[in-house]
Amino acid sequence: MAAQGFKDMIANANAVIDTIAVHDAVSLVGDDNVVFVDVRSAGERAQGTIPGSIHAPRGFLEFIADPQGPMHQAEFASGKKLVVFCASGGRSALASKTLVDMGIKNVANMAGGIAAWAEAGGAIAKG
Numbered sequence: 001m002a003a004q005g006f007k008d009m010i011a012n013a014n015a016v017i018d019t020i021a022v023h024d025a026v027s028l029v030g031d032d033n034v035v036f037v038d039v040r041s042a043g044e045r046a047q048g049t050i051p052g053s054i055h056a057p058r059g060f061l062e063f064i065a066d067p068q069g070p071m072h073q074a075e076f077a078s079g080k081k082l083v084v085f086c087a088s089g090g091r092s093a094l095a096s097k098t099l100v101d102m103g104i105k106n107v108a109n110m111a112g113g114i115a116a117w118a119e120a121g122g123a124i125a126k127g
Helices: 006-016 022-026 042-046 058-065 090-101 113-119
Strands: 018-020 034-038 081-085 107-110
Touching: 006 090, 018 022, 022 113, 058 090, 081 090, 081 113, 090 107, 107 113
Parallel strands: 018 107, 034 081, 081 107
Antiparallel strands: none
């Protein structure tokens, strides 16, 4: 198998995952069947995030998503729609593919990330 750069990896992920437009994601705020998942670093999250989102840094994602993992968060096994986001959509595309590869259903990458969210007028919680 030929080596892949990050652009190839993101393109391959986007080819197999569901992607949700930011305007559609904004309309899901407050829906009890939806969980927003922030895969950015703690420092990025501290600058502002989607209110009510859970934090699952990409570097720990597998340990958080797997029910047998030492850091498991129940939302990943809840069956709820998981809307994954990062700063601009690349890391969340890779994270969404990881979740799909782990057998987690109902996962969507939010196109454009938190930057597009803010531009679309989505609420931002600080700290």
